Amino acid sequence: MENAAPEWKLPWEGGCRCGKIRLRVTQPPLLTMACHCTGCQRMSSSAFSLSMAVPTPGFEVLSGEPVVGGLHGPTKHMFCGHCMTWMFTRPEGMDFFVNLRPSMLDDWSWFVPFIETYAEVKRPWAATGAVHSYPQFPEMSAYEGLIAEFAAKGVRPK
Numbered sequence: 001m002e003n004a005a006p007e008w009k010l011p012w013e014g015g016c017r018c019g020k021i022r023l024r025v026t027q028p029p030l031l032t033m034a035c036h037c038t039g040c041q042r043m044s045s046s047a048f049s050l051s052m053a054v055p056t057p058g059f060e061v062l063s064g065e066p067v068v069g070g071l072h073g074p075t076k077h078m079f080c081g082h083c084m085t086w087m088f089t090r091p092e093g094m095d096f097f098v099n100l101r102p103s104m105l106d107d108w109s110w111f112v113p114f115i116e117t118y119a120e121v122k123r124p125w126a127a128t129g130a131v132h133s134y135p136q137f138p139e140m141s142a143y144e145g146l147i148a149e150f151a152a153k154g155v156r157p158k
């Protein structure tokens with residue numbers, strides 16, 4: 001421990017609604033997010049999606065075979081092929097992290113979105129508690145600072 005930040009208490013395990021797919025997280029998230037974009041509204045069947053960017057080496061599927069869903073484009077939205085839960089996303093051109101939906105984790109009671117995106121189309125009543133809010137996505141150049149800020153004082157499991 002090089003600083004006083006609370007520990008993440010890894011690893012975490014989780015799975016889809018039916019349990020055919022199980023997964024494990026062994027590295028802390030880089031960022032936690034809520035996205036209000038209309039694509040996320042549809043795919044989450046809700047007002048916004050929740051995600052956490054997990055470094056790819058710290059993410060592992062333990063059982064089951066996730067299938068591609070959503071737009072079937074260069075960004076891979078991964079689902080359980082049986083219960084059709086939207087579990088995680090492999091974003092185009094950004095192999096170093098996986099966007100995991102935090103509600104897949106067996107315990108995600110600690111989760112709070114650190115940034116929210118596409119606030120320009122958010123439902124007026126949809127409050128996420130995010131520290132930073134962006135009309136669309138932040139500039140790419142902003143991520144390094146956001147990741148550093150999240151690492152320093154991001155939320156942690158209690």
Ligand SMILES: [Zn+2]
Pocket residue numbers: 016017018019020021080081082083084085
């Ligand atoms: Zn399933």
Ligand SMILES: [Zn+2]
Pocket residue numbers: 035036037038039040041049118
């Ligand atoms: Zn979105």
